[in-house]
Structures are given as C-alpha cells and as structure tokens.
Amino acid sequence: MSGYILKRLLSMLPILAVVAVVVFMIVHLTPGDPAAVMLGDEAGEKEIAELRSQLGLDLPLAVQFFHWLANVLQGDLGRSYFSDVPVTQAFWEHLGPTVSVAILAQIIAILIAIPIGIMAARRRGTMIDQAVMGVSLFGISVPSFLLGLFLILLFAVQLKWLPVAGYKPLSSGLWNHLRYLILPALALGFMQAALIARMTRSSMLDIIADNYIKTARAKGLKETMVIYKHALRNACIPILTVIGETFGGLVTGAAVVETVFNIPGIGQLIISSVERRDYAVIQGTVLLITVTYVLLNLIVDLLYGIVDPRVRLNRKER
Amino acid sequence: MAYKHLLEIKELKTSFSTERGVVTAVDGVSFHVDAGETVGVVGESGCGKSVTAESILRLLDEKKTNYLGEICYQGTNLLALSIDQMQQIRGNEISMIFQDPMTSLNPVFTIGDQIAEAITQHQKCSKQDAFSRTVELLRRTGIPAPEQRVHEYPHELSGGMRQRAMIAMALACQPNLLIADEPTTALDVTIQAQILELMQELKQESQMGIILITHDLGVVAEVCTRVVVMYLGQVIEEADVETLFENPLHPYTQGLMKAVPTIDGDRKQKLHVIKGMVPSLHQIPQGCRFAPRCEYADSQCSQEPPQLHAISPKQKVRCWHAAKFMTQGEEHERHHLD
Structure with missing residues (x-):
C-alpha cells in the first residue's frame, strides 16, 4: 500500500514539470509588464527599468525559469510583487474559503444526487425518472454564475434570508460561516448534483440487472437492503470517480462563483494576480492547484480500494 | 398435513409486457414437488424453465410481469402473498441457486458476510452465532479451511468453491424446497459431479424437495426422481426418470435423448x-x-x-x-x- 502511494507520488513529478514549464511560458508570453503595472501610469522609463532588474525580469527567460525552478524545489515559490507576502502564504490564506465552499457544495450535491439517482433508476421510464433526467440536464447546462445570480436575487434580495455576498471565516461562528457559504455552495453544487445523479442512475441501472442482486432478493432481503447495501456499494466506483473528478474542479476552478459571491478564495487570488501581472503568484498558485488536484485523484483511487476488494487484490499483485 | 404436495404449480401463466407486446413465457405449466424428491425440469434455452423457477420465488420484475394460475407452497398460494410475506419465504422456506457462481455472489462482500446475512435475515441470533453457523455451513458444503475462507471475497475463490458457497447460502435456513437453476452448467465436469453429489447428500440429510433445472439429460439421469420436459413455455412430457429414459413419448424428448x-x-x-x-x-x-x-x-x-x-x-x-x-x-x- 505505502509502496503504491509512493509510486503514485513519484508519477506526479513529470506532470508537475510540464505544468511548471507551461505556466511559466504562458505568463511570460502574455503582453503587459509587471513593473509598469506595479508602478502605475505615472512611472518613468528609468524607474520601470530599475524595478525590472530588481525583480530579475531583465534576465533571459531560460535563466529566469531556472532561478524560479531552483527556488521551487527548495519550497520557495517566491513573493508576490504586489503584496510582498510569500506565495505559499497567500495560497494558504485563500485556500480556506475555497475548500469551505467546495466541501459544502459537495455535501449538498451528494445528499441530493445519490438518493435522486437511485430513485430514477428504480422507476426507470416513469415520470419521476424523466423529471430527474430533465432537471439534471438543466443543471449541467446552466452556468454556475447565472444560477448564482438568480439565487442571490431570490434568497438574498427578495426573501432576505441570506447575505448577498462575502465571506466570514469559521472563527466567526459556525452559523455565520455557513450563512455566507450556502448560496455559493448551491450554485456550485447544483451542477455537481446533476452529474452525480446521472451517474448514479446509469450505474444503478447496470447493477440492478446483475445476478447477485437477484441472489440478494432470493435470500429474502428487504428491497431497501438490496438497493442500499448490495447495489449501491457496487455502483459506488463510477459515482466515486465523478465525485473525485468534480471535487478537484470545485477546489481549483470555482473562480467564477467566487467572483460572483465575492469570496476571497483561490479563484479570486488567481484573477487578481492576473490583473496585476503578479507572475510569482500565478505560477505558484497554478502549480499548487495542480498538486492539490493530483493528490485528490490519488485519494479517490485509494477510496476505490476501500469500496471494492477486487481493486485491493490487483494492487497487491502489481 | 393439510396439503397434498410440498409445492404444486397449477396452470401457471407468466407473461411480460414488452415493447413489442405481451409475451407469455410460461403458458399453463403444472407440476408438483414432494418432500425428499428431486424433480428435473428439462428443455432447451428459452423454453421457460428459468422463468418458471423465478416465478415460484416471484423474483421477476412485477411491474412488467403478470402471473395467472397458482403456485401452492404447503397449501398457500405464493402468488397471492404480499411482498413482505414473500420475503419471509425467500431464502427461508424456499431457496434458490443460480447458474453462474461467478456473477451470483456480490463481489464487494465476503462470502461469510453474504451467508451470515441470510441467517440473520430470517432467524434471531447474534452475529457470532450467525458467523459460527456460517463456518459450519461452509464445512458441510465441503469447503476446505472454512475458518479462513469465510473472510474471503468471491473473486478469491474458484468456480466450484463459489457454487459451494452459494449452496451454503441457500441452505443457511434449512429450506424445505431448493430450486437449483442450472447449478452445474458453468462448472468443469469433475466439479459438476462433486456439486451434484453434494446436493444429493444434503437432500438425504434434510428431506428437502429439489427442483433441478437443467438442459443436461446426463445430470437428470443421475439425480432426479421425476422429470418435467418443457418446450416453448409448456410442459410437453412428465414422467418418473426410469420411464422417461426407457420410453420417451414426445418426439421432442426423443430428440433430446x-x-x-x-x-x-x-x-x-x-x-x-x-x-x-x-x-x-x-x-x-x-x-x-x-x-x-x-x-x-x-x-x-x-x-x-x-x-x-x-x-x-x-x-x-x-x-x-x-x-x-x-x-x-x-x-x-x-x-x-x-
């Protein structure tokens, strides 16, 4: 098991190397001079040139890249040009809100989607099934920012149940923390729920037709046991895959919803860094996001082994 | 005893509504099984053997299935029972073994869990009791080192061992009737013989009735006391096993022989x-x-x-x-x- 994890961690290195090169290149090939942006419109050419050499921006690209890479390998992702805090610190500060929203969105999605998906599978072809499929198609198609705006209009502006936007950390109290998270989590989780419900339905439909389900019924088990114990456990692998993949997306790609709801998360960090040409932050954050994403995938793969003993065996043999 | 036969099927008609219309897979089948006898149900694929068997336990999707006639188990018509009452009977009074032991066991639970589940479902007993009875059942069905096997998953067992585990599961609550749907078809010939022998032994110990569904006349000759030959949803010949083999009367039976x-x-x-x-x-x-x-x-x-x-x-x-x-x-x- 630990050997497997180690192997997986090592296999992350090439991925990270590619991401590092790509991120570095893209940032430097886009127009806009960070020194000019930082000093503002009134700065003279001389001042800009001074700042450029101070930041090392006047060195050749390859040299800049190797300097940066050497620092990264020592755990130093550089400092923000703009706020002068270490990139890792900025990342950690912004990770909290993002993770909070993502976890709440995921919980909402799972709690809604799995029972609904199972219900649709058991009532295949009925009105309920068609309604679930229809709503989930809607959920996949509607962009989360649009849904977010509608949610704000309804629950914050009209009904005044929840705040319009913003973020309060957990230290300000659980309910206060959650109050601000509910709407963004709903906006993000709806699409998640749609994806998970569809996967649950199709996966359950496959499993329900399997022979061991008939065996379970022939044993005299109650239908709820047959479905929620025998069928669901088997249907979990594809469902888990969808959850894992999309959870990575929630953590790393909630930029739009974070902007709509004004949540100081990773998405906002990236967007504002791009606006400020804050190269170090963009590079470091994208790299750390990649690490997070790959680690999440690893966790999902390890969960497979817990759900399905056959996966465990294969690993022993490998 | 208020009833004549352990199980008596009277004019059973099982039909399904499909997209192409109503299909009657079993059309007026009648036969009976007594305690301690093995009745073979024989026929080619698609003749309604398995549907008959699954009708007895009502395992077919009832939203799409329509039953007519009667299936009387100890005098009670199973077709008239509620689903709850049926669940009391399944696995407890009447058990079933399926054709393919590779796919009939749930891959994500240990065989011990799956067998013990059948016991705890129908009988009040502690988890430890159910567990030790499971080990005993595995031993009785000829699984070596049952104390270890009980913790293994289906994929860790061979086909023959899995079918033994299936039999152990079916026998967990000492049923009066065992329906075996092609129990040996998916197995090697040597394993087939062992499984049939095991079923015979267990029948003699417990006096249960067995319905053995098969397309293999060799199997029938070996273990059955009576034979029902089916063709396209109907019984076309029924006889005790000696009579049938000496003198098959229906041209289809003759052809099969x-x-x-x-x-x-x-x-x-x-x-x-x-x-x-x-x-x-x-x-x-x-x-x-x-x-x-x-x-x-x-x-x-x-x-x-x-x-x-x-x-x-x-x-x-x-x-x-x-x-x-x-x-x-x-x-x-x-x-x-x-």
Whole structure:
C-alpha cells in the first residue's frame, strides 16, 4: 500500500514539470509588464527599468525559469510583487474559503444526487425518472454564475434570508460561516448534483440487472437492503470517480462563483494576480492547484480500494 | 398435513409486457414437488424453465410481469402473498441457486458476510452465532479451511468453491424446497459431479424437495426422481426418470435423448440434431408448438394444440401421436387405466 502511494507520488513529478514549464511560458508570453503595472501610469522609463532588474525580469527567460525552478524545489515559490507576502502564504490564506465552499457544495450535491439517482433508476421510464433526467440536464447546462445570480436575487434580495455576498471565516461562528457559504455552495453544487445523479442512475441501472442482486432478493432481503447495501456499494466506483473528478474542479476552478459571491478564495487570488501581472503568484498558485488536484485523484483511487476488494487484490499483485 | 404436495404449480401463466407486446413465457405449466424428491425440469434455452423457477420465488420484475394460475407452497398460494410475506419465504422456506457462481455472489462482500446475512435475515441470533453457523455451513458444503475462507471475497475463490458457497447460502435456513437453476452448467465436469453429489447428500440429510433445472439429460439421469420436459413455455412430457429414459413419448424428448453423444455404438454416425430452432415467443405456432420441428407432424398437429394427458400413472405427454410411440407393456397398462 505505502509502496503504491509512493509510486503514485513519484508519477506526479513529470506532470508537475510540464505544468511548471507551461505556466511559466504562458505568463511570460502574455503582453503587459509587471513593473509598469506595479508602478502605475505615472512611472518613468528609468524607474520601470530599475524595478525590472530588481525583480530579475531583465534576465533571459531560460535563466529566469531556472532561478524560479531552483527556488521551487527548495519550497520557495517566491513573493508576490504586489503584496510582498510569500506565495505559499497567500495560497494558504485563500485556500480556506475555497475548500469551505467546495466541501459544502459537495455535501449538498451528494445528499441530493445519490438518493435522486437511485430513485430514477428504480422507476426507470416513469415520470419521476424523466423529471430527474430533465432537471439534471438543466443543471449541467446552466452556468454556475447565472444560477448564482438568480439565487442571490431570490434568497438574498427578495426573501432576505441570506447575505448577498462575502465571506466570514469559521472563527466567526459556525452559523455565520455557513450563512455566507450556502448560496455559493448551491450554485456550485447544483451542477455537481446533476452529474452525480446521472451517474448514479446509469450505474444503478447496470447493477440492478446483475445476478447477485437477484441472489440478494432470493435470500429474502428487504428491497431497501438490496438497493442500499448490495447495489449501491457496487455502483459506488463510477459515482466515486465523478465525485473525485468534480471535487478537484470545485477546489481549483470555482473562480467564477467566487467572483460572483465575492469570496476571497483561490479563484479570486488567481484573477487578481492576473490583473496585476503578479507572475510569482500565478505560477505558484497554478502549480499548487495542480498538486492539490493530483493528490485528490490519488485519494479517490485509494477510496476505490476501500469500496471494492477486487481493486485491493490487483494492487497487491502489481 | 393439510396439503397434498410440498409445492404444486397449477396452470401457471407468466407473461411480460414488452415493447413489442405481451409475451407469455410460461403458458399453463403444472407440476408438483414432494418432500425428499428431486424433480428435473428439462428443455432447451428459452423454453421457460428459468422463468418458471423465478416465478415460484416471484423474483421477476412485477411491474412488467403478470402471473395467472397458482403456485401452492404447503397449501398457500405464493402468488397471492404480499411482498413482505414473500420475503419471509425467500431464502427461508424456499431457496434458490443460480447458474453462474461467478456473477451470483456480490463481489464487494465476503462470502461469510453474504451467508451470515441470510441467517440473520430470517432467524434471531447474534452475529457470532450467525458467523459460527456460517463456518459450519461452509464445512458441510465441503469447503476446505472454512475458518479462513469465510473472510474471503468471491473473486478469491474458484468456480466450484463459489457454487459451494452459494449452496451454503441457500441452505443457511434449512429450506424445505431448493430450486437449483442450472447449478452445474458453468462448472468443469469433475466439479459438476462433486456439486451434484453434494446436493444429493444434503437432500438425504434434510428431506428437502429439489427442483433441478437443467438442459443436461446426463445430470437428470443421475439425480432426479421425476422429470418435467418443457418446450416453448409448456410442459410437453412428465414422467418418473426410469420411464422417461426407457420410453420417451414426445418426439421432442426423443430428440433430446438422441442429441446426447454416446461413447459406445457407431461413432461415425452423426449426432442427432433437432431441426430448426425454438421459435420466438412472438411467433408461437398455432397447433402443437413443436409441430414445425417435428418429423411426425401432420395436418392435425399444425392446427389443433394437443393437451397434456396421462398415458400411464407414471407418464403424461402432450402429443397427438404419443400412442404410436408406446411399447407393448405400456399399451397394456393404459387399457387398465381406461
């Protein structure tokens, strides 16, 4: 098991190397001079040139890249040009809100989607099934920012149940923390729920037709046991895959919803860094996001082994 | 005892609503099983054997299935019971073993969990009790080192071992009736013999009735006391096993017997083949259902459906020409019957 994890961690290195090169290149090939942006419109050419050499921006690209890479390998992702805090610190500060929203969105999605998906599978072809499929198609198609705006209009502006936007950390109290998270989590989780419900339905439909389900019924088990114990456990692998993949997306790609709801998360960090040409932050954050994403995938793969003993065996043999 | 037979199926009709219309997979099947006997149900694929078996436990999707007739277990009509009452019977009074042990066990639970589940479902006992009884069941079904095997997953066992585990699961609550749907078809020949032997032993210990569904006449000859031959959803012949093998009356039964390869005799002679294929349930022949494939069929056969009638106390057949195939001795017996 630990050997497997180690192997997986090592296999992350090439991925990270590619991401590092790509991120570095893209940032430097886009127009806009960070020194000019930082000093503002009134700065003279001389001042800009001074700042450029101070930041090392006047060195050749390859040299800049190797300097940066050497620092990264020592755990130093550089400092923000703009706020002068270490990139890792900025990342950690912004990770909290993002993770909070993502976890709440995921919980909402799972709690809604799995029972609904199972219900649709058991009532295949009925009105309920068609309604679930229809709503989930809607959920996949509607962009989360649009849904977010509608949610704000309804629950914050009209009904005044929840705040319009913003973020309060957990230290300000659980309910206060959650109050601000509910709407963004709903906006993000709806699409998640749609994806998970569809996967649950199709996966359950496959499993329900399997022979061991008939065996379970022939044993005299109650239908709820047959479905929620025998069928669901088997249907979990594809469902888990969808959850894992999309959870990575929630953590790393909630930029739009974070902007709509004004949540100081990773998405906002990236967007504002791009606006400020804050190269170090963009590079470091994208790299750390990649690490997070790959680690999440690893966790999902390890969960497979817990759900399905056959996966465990294969690993022993490998 | 208020009832005559352990299980009596009376004029069972099982039909499914499909996109192409209603299909009657089992059409007027009647037979019975007594305690301690093994009844073989024989026929080609698609003749309604498995549907009959699954009708008994009502395992078919009832939203799409319609049952007519009666299935009386110890005098109670199973078709009239609620789902809750059926769940009391499944696995407890009547158990079932399926064809493919590879896919009939749930891959994500240990076999011990799956067997113990059958016990705790029907009997009040602690988890430890259920567990030790599971080990005992595995031992009785001939699984070596049951204390270890009980913790293994289905994929860690061979096909024969899995079928033994299935049998252990089916026997967990000492049922009165065991339905075995092609229990040996997916297994190697040597394993087949072991499994059949095991079933015989267990039957003798417990006096349960067995319905053995198979297309293998060799299996029937070995273990059955009585045989029901099915064709296209109907019983076309029923007899005790000696009578059937000595004197098969229905041309279909005769064809099945001839289609079994033998080691002695002229091996250059081609194996007998029943011509044609089982027709689809959407195109059931008007008269005798076997007529289009029967070498003796005449105009009566293709127009009027024959009824299942008793030829002797031991034998029933559904054929207009059955009398032609009878030997002298049976003719004599039939006169007595008349």
